[in-house]
Amino acid sequence: MKAQGFTDFIVPNPLKARSRWQREKARNVNTKALIEAINPYPLDIVNHPDLEMPVDLEELVRAYIPRGMAMEINTGHRYNRREVTMAALKEEAEVVVNGDARFPETVGEVNNR
Numbered sequence: 001m002k003a004q005g006f007t008d009f010i011v012p013n014p015l016k017a018r019s020r021w022q023r024e025k026a027r028n029v030n031t032k033a034l035i036e037a038i039n040p041y042p043l044d045i046v047n048h049p050d051l052e053m054p055v056d057l058e059e060l061v062r063a064y065i066p067r068g069m070a071m072e073i074n075t076g077h078r079y080n081r082r083e084v085t086m087a088a089l090k091e092e093a094e095v096v097v098n099g100d101a102r103f104p105e106t107v108g109e110v111n112n113r
Contacts, residue, residue, distance in 0.1 A: 027054040047072045051079045057087035070094035
């Protein structure tokens, strides 16, 4: 994969809502970038999949499974957790539920803020 630059990675994400073509391009670039980023490292989880930067969740799950990684279901952010959950369930991937606590007193809270 070629190195992603400003015009390939940074610009398409804020523009993603403007057209279907831009959303799809951003989704493809983001998915490939995330998969390339996890390959060299022994990771257990990548947090916030599909938050603010669209990705192909099923493709991510297929990349995670052979590495023993889990999909994060984050309850502390407003994004489509159902899509993340369904992609993980479809491939029988492991999931991790995270409340995204920022302070000790918010550990265990799983409500949507």
